[in-house]
Amino acid sequence: MKNIKSHFNYNKSQRNGVFFLLLIIVLLQIGFFLVDFPLSESADLSQKQIETFKKEQDSLLKIKLEQNKPKIYPFNPNYITDFKGYQLGMSAEEIDRLLSFRKTGKFINSIQDFKNVTKINDSLLSKISPYFKFPDWATAKDNKPNTNFMQPTKQQITVKDLNLVTVEDLIKIRGIGEKTATRILNYREKLQGFTYSDQLYEVYYLDKEVADKALEYYKILSKPTIKKINVNTASFKEVLAIVYVDYELTKKIFNYRDEVAEIQSLEELKKIDGFPLEKFNRISLYLVAE
CATH class of the missing domain: 1.20.5 (Single alpha-helices involved in coiled-coils or other helix-helix interfaces)
Structure with a gap:
């Protein structure tokens, strides 16, 4: 105690x-x-910081959405598809009017033509028309139709050999400009000449309708002389240079050649696993088994 x-x-x-x-x-x-402590100032400061952060966040979100928007590249409005029209914001009725007009074989050669045919509203037209790209021959410098090329006829275009036509010949066809004509001639050179008419459809960025029109006037009147290479002695690089043969197929051909020692007939190539049978006639133009 x-x-x-x-x-x-x-x-x-x-x-x-x-x-x-x-x-x-x-x-x-x-x-x-x-004592009343000045807590409101700190609260106001925090609120301002939150508002600033939200504005920055909204700004970044807008930039992100802009970046994610599909980019529009220059295009010929004559070849707008259903999907392309949907991407541009056109209505189903506007797209149908354009497609119906094109089925008649006619072409649109100006922004005003596009508006008259599709009945598109001015707001959307002003957004997409800057991306319209008409062929060089479609409009003259004053933006008026060049009537010299509006309705080409057989009298204006002389029927020629597809293997002999020039750039000047090709640009007479509606839808073929100088760049497209050059691509056609470059592809013809790679092929060593057109053997089949439908090889024209293989030209990069050449629309089928335009190719159809070209084949009405330019036909294969003489078969090309193609230099064939012996599949048994050819180098890897030589086989790979063939238009219809890619790297993987070249490897398969050489692996098969190593297995059998010598290929007796080109028909043997069809036995190769994964060989594109639909291209055999094309490939056989450039190869020979000797």
Whole structure:
């Protein structure tokens, strides 16, 4: 008991210290309840920061959406498909009017023609018309139709050998510009000449309708002389250079040649796993088994 009491016995200075400590605690408590701390400023600051962050977030989102929008590249409006028209924002009725007009064999040669045919609204037309790309011959410098090329006839275009036509001959066909004509001649050179009329459809970026029109006037009147290579002695590079043979098929041909030692007939190539049978007649134009 004496030990317990001794813990509660304080001298005068100790009692004064305890008193002042209690007084300080009481004053702090009263001050806490009575003094109005300026919390609103910090709250306002936080709110401003949140609003700024939201604006930045919205700005970044807009940029992201812009970047994700499909890009529009220059195109010939005569060849708009259902899907292309949908991407551009055209209605089903507008697309149908264009397709019906094209089925008649006629072509659109100006922005005004496009508007008259499709009945498209001015707002959408102003957005997509800057991307319209008409052939060089379709319009003259004053943006008026060039009537010299509007309705080509057999009298205007002389029937010629497809293997002898020039760029000047080809650009007379509606839908073929100088670049397309050059691509046709470059492809003809790679083939060593057109053997089949339908090889024209293989030219990159040449629309079927335009190719059909070209074949009305330019036909294969003479078969080309193609330099064939011996499949048994040809190098990998020589076989790969054939238009209809890609890298993987070249590997398969050489693997098969190694297995059989010598290919007796080109018909054996059909036995190769994965060989494109539909291309055999084309490939056989350039190979021989000797």
